[in-house]
Amino acid sequence: MKDEVSLRRTTFILAVLGFLCIRLVAAIIYPLFPAWDPWSYHWTLNMILSNRVNPLSNKSAYYTSGITYVLVSIVESSGISSFDAVKWLSPVIYTLILAPILFALGRQFGGSYKAGLIALLLFGVSDIGVLRQSYTIAEGLALPLSIVAMYAAIKYYREGGKYNLFTAALILLTLPFIHHLTSFIMYFTLAVILTSLVKFKSYERNLTLTLILIAASIVVFASQAHAYMEHQTYIRLLIFLKGLNKSRAPVSVYEAMTEKYSGVPRSYYELLLHHLSTGFTLLLAFITFLNLVIKRIKRPEEVFHYVWLIVTVVFFFASSLGDYFFGWLFDFYGYRAWIFAAVPASIFAARLLSKLSKVTPVVVLFVMVTSTIGTCVFILHQFDTMNIYQYEIDTSDWIVENLGNNTLIVSPASFKTSYSLVKLPYLVTVESKDVRFFRCNATYIGITLSSGGYSNVYVMSSERATEKPFRTAYLVVCYDIFYEGDFIRIYDSKVAWVWKSNRKWTIEEEATMQARG
């Protein structure tokens, strides 16, 4: 018996280590901050850490969350830089919270130690799970906490206990301040679950948990979370309804699923390889789901899991379909809802896999190995692609060092077609007293260039500007003009370039260029 216990303990520790290691791949291969969307997350994080902005007093800090900020401040006192602390601490914190809870949920639902371990490993190698937990992002922290709240709610419903109730209440009331979408999905799921649980006639527990949701909804309504979770929802819904009568060609499923990636898959085959883990998990979860429907749900904890899976998977598919039909009008992109479906799906899939493992352990091994390979390729592709961002920073450094006063540098985003001077595109993060970074748009670039006042005009560009997500329907860089004698390339780092203009343009020439673009 002792041997068995120690074997189980060792296996569990190894599984947690594996869970963590795959989440550290991004931090290992990417020299800067790993972040899926470097233009927003990196910038925000950079601002918070550089300027020591307290996340509790600044809404931009929303992306890092207070807990990480406090931990980073503590680690910083040991001499480690806040940037390194954020980079390495985030995946460790997510793993330490999530791994034991996932194991416990899998074990409870699957009815065995093996099911718990498989649930932990399945989510451990889940593509979206690894991606979203490899760096500092609100979902990364909000998700594990929401799972703890779910576990505490299940335990309270089954066994009672003030500590379970207190844990669930504390987390559910805190959640809107960490991440709005996670809290929205968790509240919605719990509301549906509690309504379904009435048949078990534990009215007091039902209503007590609902009371927590009522308190949470009042907290949301009365706090800043209202702006994110409720006010914006109305605005988006309004935009969506207004736009319904306009004809809009649906994007491809491929685009709907990959548009937000840093590194876009090059083919359907690659897309499939990257997301083997999601494919396997959803398939196995669906079989367990059907099995449960046929056998009929008998226990309250099964209702919890069952409704949790339905709500999150429906949300995931609805969001993906929304992207497919309507583009990004809503903030609920398919990729954002993906991770919420991955957790219950892993728990469901683990139940079936643990049973299948009795017939042949090869099935489990096959699913795990292929999922791990797919996810590793996916993560390497994502974060390797992001290394280009480092070249851009190198380019910026080169500009600051080599270009003198009275210099105008135009970022690639300047070529965005716009009819308003006010609505300018992306910020350029390089800063210098001597170099002015100018953001303008294609319509007005000629006016700016011909107005004088600049000895040199440079355009900073990069390969990224030619790729997704920067090269999209609404942002196209007119590269043709660089090759027509108006610009010469003075810096080339293969993936980032600096172009120098040979002469100043007239407004008429600009108009011609605009017409061509």
Add this chain to the structure above:
Amino acid sequence: MRKSRHIIISMASLLVAAVLLYYGMNYQGVMMSIVGAALLLQSLSIMATPVSGNSELGEGEFYKRIVTSYASNMEKLLTSATGSQAFYVPFEDKVMVIVASGGLNNKFKIDILLDAVGHELAKELEEKLNMSEEASFEDFLSKLGELLKEKGFIEEFEYVANEELLFFKVKNPATIKLHKHLSRIAPKTYSYLGCPLTSAIAILTVKFLGESFMANFNVEGDAAEVKLKPARLGFVQVVRNERRSLA
């Protein structure tokens, strides 16, 4: 008393739900609206339940809760015994239930040892049956079926008996509600231990044949089923585990 308490609670919930829905819908409170709708549905369900007349309040409900509580705890214990099976084993003048896992090369590891439920009833039936040592198994089963019907415990008793399997189907047993309830709240416990009536049938069979059987109880519609498969148990290791051992 309980009924009126439920109605008061559900009325209060209904009121809170209405307030939440009102404010939620008028002031962009999306979460309030969702929670309000959930509370509304819950309170309506609570109100509808006592009115439907299906509730068994009073003493019966009290005992049902005790059974539920025991069954839930037993379920946790049995669920922790991964990949286990239940064996009914004759032991001196009793029948013990051995919950064992493993099964490779017919070798099992004991996880839990229990007294079978329904020993009292089995003893009472055994005395009434008064079977002679020469009696055949067929006689035993037909007498048992008649006795159970005579006592009003069951409506019909069907059986299939061969070397590989003994299968009993008990139509409309007096304990059918308990069967359904147990199989719903504690499916594994029910499939291992059955109810006092079906367990008594299994005990009598095991005692009569003097062999060990792998047992499985099931409920199908209004009939309870008992499957007994002859088992040759080759125990290689007896595990002492204070947390699990109840016997």
